[in-house]
Amino acid sequence: MITPRQTTLFPTPDLATFHHTLAGCLASASPWELRDTVVLVPSRAAAVQLQWTLESIQLDRQSAVCQPRLLTRDEFYGELHRRLDPRPSLLSPIERLVWIRAAAEAAVAVGANPPFKLRPGLVSEFIAFYDELRRHDRTVEAFERLMVGELDASAEHDRGARRMLRQTRFLALMYRYYETRLTDSGSVDEHRLRERALDAGLYLPIRHVVVTTGDQATGTEGLWPADITLLARLSGLEKVDVVSTVAVLDAGWRARIETLWPGIEVCFCESVSRETTRLVVPIDGDGRRHFVWRDREEELLAVARDVKARDPAERTAVVFQRPLPYLYLARQVFTSADLPFDAHDTLPLAAEPFAAALDLVLAFAASGHARVPTLELLRSPHFDFRSDDKPLAAREISRFDQALVDARYAGDAATLASLAERWRSGGGRGRTAVAIATVVGRLADELAPLTETASASTLLDCLLTFLERYRPDPEPDDDPESRSARARAAVVGLVRELRDAHRQHDDPEADLFWVTSTLRRLIEGATFAAQSGGAGVSLLDASAARYGRFDTVILAGLVDGEWPERSRQSALYPASLTGQFGWAREIDRLRAGRAAFDDLLSLARSRVLVSTVAFEDDAVATASVLLEDLQESGLDLQAEPTPSGRVTLEAGLAETPERVPLAGEMARWFDLRLARGIEVGPARRGAMGPQAALQYSVSGVERYLSCPFKYFASSVLRLGEEPHDELIMTPRTRGRFVHEVLRAFFEAWAAAGQCAIDGDSLEAARELVREVAERHLAELPPRDRAVERAWLLGSPAAAGVVDRLLLFEVERPGLVRERLLEHPFDDRFTFSGPKGDQVVQLRGIADRIDLLDGGQLRIVDYKTGRAPNRKVSVQLPVYGRCAEQQLHERDGQDWVVVDAGYVAFGEPHGWVPLDRRATVDQAMADGQERFLTAVAGIESGAFPARPVEPFRCQYCEYPTVCRKDYVGDE
Structure with a gap:
């Protein structure tokens, strides 16, 4: 039996009357009757605002403050479920x-x-x-x-x-x-619950429902046709009031109400608004009736300036269509401006740090325990990994990282276990990584079920066990209600609920890909309540702002796609097919969005400001078409200058640092920075002052020549380069490998009583070098052998490195008496420059020095790629000069460099002389001069960012510490 009910529509001319009409609908109800009264609102944020508004209206009337149940649509269905008897199981x-x-x-x-x-x-x-x-x-x-x-x-x-x-x-x-x-x-689900409520009724009936939302055409939080059918037929419901503004009703909501609720009574409301809302426009806006800011951060800075310039007792609302990025930016901007604010919108759970921590666990298992995912998991502060009951130290993890890089580890628990055995027996830096390798092996074993196919609940239970086992112990001063604690509980709760659902209802075979994609989908669709404060500026979405009372309203972020908000399209069918089922039309949504915007323009009791942004993530943003409505709004205009002035701590430190109150460590650091001043002098351009003479390495000096700041970062600051995974041989690794093969070949050639290589001995040399190469290739990981064999020994399509080297040996003039291989230099040597001779402490290793007949030397340097830039290369001239002096002391005879060059396997011709444009003597002299100039620069403390090849800045290992903006000034 359908209970007779009174159904009334209350059109209101504005939002102020909307609020008073809502209060009037509830005024005649006793506190007991309010227990069975429900007011439907679009969101929790709207409920908070409406509660405050109703309380303020009741206080103005000096009546008792009693509140009904303010519920969203989903909460209303939860209330129906609680009032059923017997109460069926409601599916989550x-x-x-x-x-x-x-x-x-x-x-x-x-x-x-x-x-x-x-x-x-x-x-x-x-x-x-x-x-x-x-x-x-x-x-x-x-x-x-x-x-x-x-x-x-x-x-x-x-x-x-x-x-x-x-x-x-x-x-x-x-x-x-x-x-x-x-x-x-x-x-039951929502739909069976609705049917059960209509068929069986509620054992505790809801007597009165006040509808404050529209339908789905007016907003995504509105009612559906099935909801209206429920309100029209629900047993025990005696009264239904629908309260809406005239603008929204005229946009199509009235016609749909009269179709779904035939015979609904209409009760028009007179305006109760006594204040006149003024539209604030910029003085220098050239006729614009809205403000334009560079981006959303500048937009919130303008809000902070405006609020701080006005009476603190005034209520201000910042109204947006989408909460992000405003909720994140407000914590940064308003906190820095010491401006209180409150927000009741939810944040995406996927943006919480622990959601990323869960992803680290899944990536670690999915990658086969590759180096980068392993290191990211070990360094995560959301887990407590221990070795011998001690937390893992950051320095130990870094050493473990370097050991993995040196071993070219690419993943696999068995490979890591064999590495750990090698490190345990080998000593040195590797031994310090054994403990962490053991921890990683244990983690891999615990997550091993995730890499296999098993029931979904088994995989999720394995993941849950891991998350709980390595949960850090709470500190004494940790707040169990903190945002991070609640975020962790929300993520773990999702995983646990999914496991329990599979265990109870359906437990199919699943794999790690399914677990990862399902959890990511759930987390991406989940939101996280993160309230901020309880007073100050209100940050509200457009649907919730309608329920508040404010002195100033700032409509922010009016860009295309947000104002009005685009409707969500079905992923399964086009609109042309879904329209026959009653899906809302886009034109109806646009009309409703425009009507809601017009209502918001008159929400404030005093001032309304409208603003848009010029850029979104550095891309040009298109302004909303709703800005055109400002010309026809009919609001009184109030011209105000663009807000300016310092409101944030950062702005104060930049402009008037002496007036910013600081204490402790911040104050000491501030005094140091203030004492240094802001002038850009030589000290800000890489000048450190005179430095003590050191023992120099040739590679370090060449780094200085390529860019003085790179030398400073690596040799003075001693900043390490970021290691990279080497799934294939990098040029550096390949260079070390080739050097070792060639050194071993020439040593074996000399041990066989041979020295020079000519046409007669070429075939014997080829056989020996292949034998040596195969021996070294066998030591490479299997994934590298085929590629390196083809590159080293050649293929039917191309000659290999060793063949090109042997041809070079045959073709170069001069009879080789002896080869000095990987020859070290570590002493004081004399070099000649424009200012005369200079002694420099030097260390280095020459790839090869050939001793020829007649006291002549040939300096050879191997390059797996191309020959280096002559402007930064000093290896051959320096090593040649050192060899002349060292061999003179050894043999008591004079030696002179007559040939020097690079065996560059990446060059077309292989042999690249030191300088094709000059004689060997001139090239040696130029090289020594470059070397001494670089040494003088180092000892004078000049380390500007001055790369010889500026394009290499994008590949630099030290981008975070380099003043790149100075590169063009030098």
């Missing part, structure tokens, strides 16, 4: 996800194959489409009948229609399996 969203997935697998098993692969994201779309279908009071049978009738005629000739027809039959069968299981289990 995650349980429904599990049920729909099981229904989809069942449909596929009987031959209803969809035209796509089942993925977690699509399963969520199946649920969304089913809900929207049922909320429009459409059954699965009606859906299949209408869709098949629409598509069947063209399926024979249209491949797209044929695919959609297959999809429709799959979805219809899947939904039937889902509904059959609901019936058999006795559980």
